[in-house]
Amino acid sequence: MKQTNFEVSLQAELDALREAGLFRSLRTVDSAQGPVISIGGKEYLNFSSNDYLGLANHPRLRAAARAAIESFGVGAGASRLVCGNSRCYDLLEAALAEFKRKEAAIVFSSGYAANVGTICALVGEGDTVIIDKLCHASIIDGCRQSGATLRIYPHKNLKKLEDLLQQARGASKKGVSQASVLVITETVYSMDGDLAPLPEIVELKDRYDAWLMIDEAHAAGIFGRHGRGVAEHFAVEDRVEVTLGTLSKALACVGGYIAGSRTLIDYLRNKARSLIYSTALPPSMCAAGAEAVRLVMSDEARVRREVLWRNVQQMKDGLAKQGISAVTESAILPILVGGEEAALGISQRLFERGMFVSAIRYPTVAKGKARLRVTMTAAHTGDHIERFLENARQAWNASGS
Numbered sequence: 001m002k003q004t005n006f007e008v009s010l011q012a013e014l015d016a017l018r019e020a021g022l023f024r025s026l027r028t029v030d031s032a033q034g035p036v037i038s039i040g041g042k043e044y045l046n047f048s049s050n051d052y053l054g055l056a057n058h059p060r061l062r063a064a065a066r067a068a069i070e071s072f073g074v075g076a077g078a079s080r081l082v083c084g085n086s087r088c089y090d091l092l093e094a095a096l097a098e099f100k101r102k103e104a105a106i107v108f109s110s111g112y113a114a115n116v117g118t119i120c121a122l123v124g125e126g127d128t129v130i131i132d133k134l135c136h137a138s139i140i141d142g143c144r145q146s147g148a149t150l151r152i153y154p155h156k157n158l159k160k161l162e163d164l165l166q167q168a169r170g171a172s173k174k175g176v177s178q179a180s181v182l183v184i185t186e187t188v189y190s191m192d193g194d195l196a197p198l199p200e201i202v203e204l205k206d207r208y209d210a211w212l213m214i215d216e217a218h219a220a221g222i223f224g225r226h227g228r229g230v231a232e233h234f235a236v237e238d239r240v241e242v243t244l245g246t247l248s249k250a251l252a253c254v255g256g257y258i259a260g261s262r263t264l265i266d267y268l269r270n271k272a273r274s275l276i277y278s279t280a281l282p283p284s285m286c287a288a289g290a291e292a293v294r295l296v297m298s299d300e301a302r303v304r305r306e307v308l309w310r311n312v313q314q315m316k317d318g319l320a321k322q323g324i325s326a327v328t329e330s331a332i333l334p335i336l337v338g339g340e341e342a343a344l345g346i347s348q349r350l351f352e353r354g355m356f357v358s359a360i361r362y363p364t365v366a367k368g369k370a371r372l373r374v375t376m377t378a379a380h381t382g383d384h385i386e387r388f389l390e391n392a393r394q395a396w397n398a399s400g401s
């Protein structure tokens with residue numbers, strides 16, 4: 001059939017992506033998430049998921065979801081402010097507030113929606129929002145939509161952050177007293193696996209009377225003595241105005257949340273458009289999420305965290321022995337390759353050997369900074385890791401990089 005101009009134009013862009021090694025496609029998984037997944041009738045060791053504590057297929061979470069389906073059915077029916085606010089939401093938000101030791105918490109349908117909705121609710125035209133260059137797309141999209149002046153500092157560059165704070169305080173259109181200045185940082189950088197210098201950022205935002213929002217997507221559940229995140233790890237929780245987390249990574253469900261003061265949470269319930277104008281999560285997901293929160297606060301999770309950090313160490317040491325460098329402070333081990341095609345090639349060779357590790361490319365990371373992103377979970381065994389290392393050596397040797 002003849003292509004219309006519309007399709008010719010889209011096809012040209014797709015061809016350009018393919019040529020640049022940037023074309024994306026989906027791989028269909030036929031099993032539950034876990035350290036071993038099934039794709040196309042074959043089993044693969046999975047080093048790509050953010051299911052850090054290995055809870056995605058946990059019997060307690062499955063039972064909680066199943067029981068809620070029996071009681072509450074499947075769909076939420078409407079947005080939370082209309083009739084979708086199931087009892088399961090109240091229980092989940094209470095559990096999250098207790099876990100994060102905050103007055104209150106509010107749940108969105110995803111971490112993406114939580115970032116966009118919250119940032120747009122907190123700042124607007126005339127305000128300034130200051131973010132790290134490597135912040136997640138959902139933070140950037142929220143900042144752009146908000147209409148606030150967006151300022152970006154080079155990754156973890158505190159001197160530049162201070163310059164931007166100074167400028168924002170000096171030059172705001174609303175005048176010093178009214179304009180809001182919001183600093184946003186991830187606590188674990190999702191594609192680099194390093195930590196934000198949180199104590200220093202807290203000092204700076206206090207000095208310039210700014211607010212701080214932290215995104216603990218890759219930290220909640222695994223950092224800090226009680227698993228509350230990097231803010232707990234650095235003992236600065238009480239000095240952060242807005243804390244975002246997700247139910248989708250270590251908590252192994254889906255959803256995003258903000259924890260903070262009761263005033264903040266009341267405000268977001270009234271102002272966050274991604275919450276108001278989107279259908280509520282299904283009750284079963286809230287019930288599974290609440291069970292995940294309880295689990296993350298239990299001794300079982302403490303043990304799982306110990307296993308996770310042991311696994312990270314084993315993988316890091318094993319890679320280093322083969323001359324493959326993965327610098328990390330978290331459960332994310334980025335192995336820098338550089339070229340998009342080269343990263344795809346290594347990922348493909350690993351796949352042929354039964355190892356599932358995605359190549360991360362532009363625009364998720366900068367051009368020429370393509371990488372393999374190996375993520376570790378508590379569900380990996382020592383044997384899984386050894387098998388990966390054995391195959392990694394061969395995949396890298398064949399690539400010549």
Ligand SMILES: *Cc1c(COP(=O)(O)O)cnc(C)c1O
Nearest residue numbers: 110111112136190217246248255
């Ligand atoms: C994954 C992620 C999000 C989005 O969370 P979802 O629940 O997957 O929508 C937000 N921020 C960061 C830093 C993330 O890595």
